[in-house]
Amino acid sequence: MFCLHGGNSAGAQIAAQFVATQTKSTYLSEFNLGQILDPEQIKGAVLYCGLYDLKEVLGQKSDDRFTKFFVNTVGWSLTGQKNWQDSQAIKQASVVDYITDKFPPTFVTDGNSYSFQEQGLTLVDRLKELNVPVTSLFFNDSDKEVTHKYQFHFTDPLAQKCYDMTKEFTASLF
Structure with missing residues (x-):
């Protein structure tokens, strides 16, 4: 059983790319790597504020x-x-081009200012197209400025909401 947490920024992109290589063999072969995990071993991905396209x-x-x-x-x-x-x-x-329906359930979030919200929304749209279970938290309809790495500002109620949703999401995987 394997659950991958993308952390933030490049970490989220790298985590998504790793999962995509493990769930699409032709993508994996582009890197001349061997299969590390069976796709069924990857139970979920948590991706914060990343670049995906x-x-x-x-x-x-x-x-x-x-x-x-x-x-x-x-x-x-x-x-x-x-x-x-x-x-x-x-x-x-540009990992969105390599995602398949074998990608695991995913939690995606990003702020709406000085971050990569559009990238996250693009990823969510792609996952939904493929019927991959996806949970997301974005602030595109909010007047409040929610910046990159907002989820690590633990005194902010929005960071607490992200934490609670992340816990709920990961608990649902097991």
């Missing part, structure tokens, strides 16, 4: 220098390549 990031245009710098820094750090936009690694890191 890097092609979407590539399509974002901005005149803001900080945004350009941030996107380029993230792309470079994820791929190890300065000219990351055309890299195979970016295509492979």
